[in-house]
């Protein structure tokens with residue numbers, strides 16, 4: 001025993017330049033951890049996965065898996081894609097159309113040097129595990145979307161990879177199939193002992209499938225944390241929107257139990273936060289925690305009362321999301337019955353109220369780029 005920790009996970013310290021785009025990230029993924037990678041279009045999610053798979057070269061930095069370098073620009077190390085112990089699962093499956101399902105799954109083991117019979121044996125095992133044994137002789141075009149996705153998963157796992165890279169693996173499936181394939185995939189990810197990166201645009205999927213989330217924006221990491229932390233305390237406007245919260249940036253003053261925040265875009269909010277906070281902060285407020293009134297509310301239990309004008313309404317499954325312009329702007333979720341009772345329409349003047357206990361105030365995250373500050377609120 002040397003007493004040194006054994007490095008078995010993935011360590012990423014990477015810069016990739018593609019035209020005018022720069023990806024610049026540093027993070028680690030532990031064995032068995034499923035890291036959800038979220039971010040708006042063009043944030044660099046696919047670029048990151050491509051770099052890990054060896055399909056795009058690093059401009060600077062180093063990637064190590066289990067302590068061994070896959071890429072090390074300074075040392076001149078680059079392991080070619082076919083020699084990386086990496087399982088890939090992409091949205092559009094990329095099964096070979098001319099090969100049977102069995103041969104698609106046997107392809108990886110064959111490429112790794114297994115004999116024809118051994119590779120077919122491995123393929124048969126994985127197809128059985130994924131409930132596809134009876135479809136082994138079919139061609140990909142003869143499979144449903146869910147079956148094809150399972151075949152692609154069998155193909156990714158049959159090479160016994162040390163790292164799994166999943167790029168929106170469920171996006172092409174219809175809602176019902178997606179649900180069952182997701183449950184299946186989750187089971188396999190739990191069994192898989194290595195690190196997994198899971199790119200998705202779907203916040204629910206990220207919450208359900210991933211043990212930790214990493215949010216990329218413009219090639220940089222703007223937030224990392226457990227799904228619960230990210231959902232409760234979003235670091236940027238993009239994350240707040242994703243998890244359905246109002247988010248405001250401002251300057252805090254006052255003590256525990258009554259923190260006053262002067263918002264960047266005008267207006268003031270008061271929080272009953274028990275943790276003393278001062279200086280630059282973010283304030284998260286759920287759309288369901290705001291109430292709308294036509295006349296000025298007389299109930300003094302509302303510490304936050306401000307005026308606004310209805311800008312738009314969107315029907316959600318069981319509520320209506322009302323977009324209100326004011327200081328601050330806000331998204332407010334109310335029932336369809338309340339919309340009717342208040343006779344709300346675009347242009348209606350309203351009063352907004354929120355209890356101080358409903359506002360979560362937290363320090364402005366250090367790792368958030370400072371220039372996000374002025375635009376961080378869902379609303380100005």
Ligand SMILES: Nc1ncnc2c1ncn2[C@@H]1O[C@H](COP(=O)(O)OP(=O)(O)OP(=O)(O)O)[C@@H](O)[C@H]1O
Pocket residue numbers: 018019020021039040041042043044045046047048
């Ligand atoms: N081959 C390329 N050459 C130059 N720039 C590229 C190339 N491929 C992608 N880019 C640019 O790199 C940036 C990141 O793209 P990437 O595909 O990694 O984003 P993404 O987060 O996966 O987006 P999406 O959610 O839309 O799939 C984008 O600005 C894109 O235009």
